[in-house]
Amino acid sequence: MQILRFESDDNKIYTGCDFDNGKASVIEGDIYSDFFITEKQKPVKTFLPPVSPAVIFCIGLNYKLHAKETGMALPKYPVVFMKNISSAAGHLEDVRIPASCVKVPEVDYEAELAVVIKKNTRNVSPEKALDHVLGYTCANDISARRWQKHGGGGQWIKGKSFDTFCPLGPCLVTADELEAPDQLDIECVLNGNTMQKSNTSDMIFSVGQIISYLSESTTLVPGTLILTGTPSGVGFTRKPPVYLAPGDVLETKIEKIGVLKNQISLDRE
Numbered sequence: 001m002q003i004l005r006f007e008s009d010d011n012k013i014y015t016g017c018d019f020d021n022g023k024a025s026v027i028e029g030d031i032y033s034d035f036f037i038t039e040k041q042k043p044v045k046t047f048l049p050p051v052s053p054a055v056i057f058c059i060g061l062n063y064k065l066h067a068k069e070t071g072m073a074l075p076k077y078p079v080v081f082m083k084n085i086s087s088a089a090g091h092l093e094d095v096r097i098p099a100s101c102v103k104v105p106e107v108d109y110e111a112e113l114a115v116v117i118k119k120n121t122r123n124v125s126p127e128k129a130l131d132h133v134l135g136y137t138c139a140n141d142i143s144a145r146r147w148q149k150h151g152g153g154g155q156w157i158k159g160k161s162f163d164t165f166c167p168l169g170p171c172l173v174t175a176d177e178l179e180a181p182d183q184l185d186i187e188c189v190l191n192g193n194t195m196q197k198s199n200t201s202d203m204i205f206s207v208g209q210i211i212s213y214l215s216e217s218t219t220l221v222p223g224t225l226i227l228t229g230t231p232s233g234v235g236f237t238r239k240p241p242v243y244l245a246p247g248d249v250l251e252t253k254i255e256k257i258g259v260l261k262n263q264i265s266l267d268r269e
Contacts, residue, residue: 002171002258003031003135005048005090014042019171032118032134032222047091050137050172051116054223056083058112058141058160059210062229063202069237078205078213083141083227084161091169091260095142096267097246098162105243106145107264110230111188111196111252113181114139115207116172117224121215129211132220135172136181138252138260139227140188142166142244145236167252167262168225178256181207185255186231191248198231205229 004024005015016024017037024044029035031051060079061067067074089095097107118134144151147159160166178184181200188196205213210228214220235242244250248264 001174001177003027003174004044004050004169004171005052006042006044007046007048008042009045013048016042016044019044047093047169049088049090049168050170051223051225053085053088053225054221056085056087056166056225056227057214058083058227059205059229060156062204062210063198063231064204065198065202065232066230066234067204069232069234074204078210080214081156081160083157083166086163087161087166089164089167089262091167091262093164093167093262094265095164095167095244095250095262096162096265097244098144098267101144101147102266104146105245106147107244108143108145108235109188109190109195109244109250110141110143110234111186112139112141112227112230113184113186113200113207113254114168115181115211115226115228117211117220117222117226119222121211121220121224123217124212124215126206126208126212129208129215130175130181132211133175133207134222135174136178136257137168137172138170138254138257140167140250140252140260140262141227141230163267166227167260169260170258173257184257187253188233189251189253190242190244195235195242196231196233198233200228202231203229
């Protein structure tokens, strides 16, 4: 099933599925436990993030070639950081560059596979971890590099948590339709040019290993969103560097999930 969240023409927010010709079938109930598909169809006016995340965990340096391009050694354990839940944005929503990032370009792209946890998960083994997954979606870990490296006291969170810095979508593909998350083509396209092209098989830590590691003596609640790392080809490692600018169009593509599309603009508030 492909699950989406959206605002309709009555300005109400719905969860739906079976998106076709601008409409979706309405889902009622709790997607983490009991829900059913109604016969009602509503127009999709605005795409929202497929889920409203309870928390956002992220894994850094999780693709072998990405670690190589940054000049860093392969990590022995997953590199964990977080993003503010208010950084979540939807398909076709603008990614807004903060005023503090305009004078010196620094905002970068990172295409990622995102995982959503469906039930309380604690001390789960890597072998059983995928049983705790509701589904998968496309994500882009938008990153303000100067803030990441110099503005957070050594912590990455501030440079990755500005509003709209975690676009998600266009839908959530449920786990029963995607049984091999570690074998998916992943691509980032900027203004029609392919910037990242890889496969999740290049990940250092598999989806199951990541979930197991995060759940060690720690409860992952339903709605926990996990970004699993980005492949090589990010902007700051290029010569010359490539950063996002107003008017750019960013596409995050993952096999069997779809294409997440966002335009870049300035934050004017």
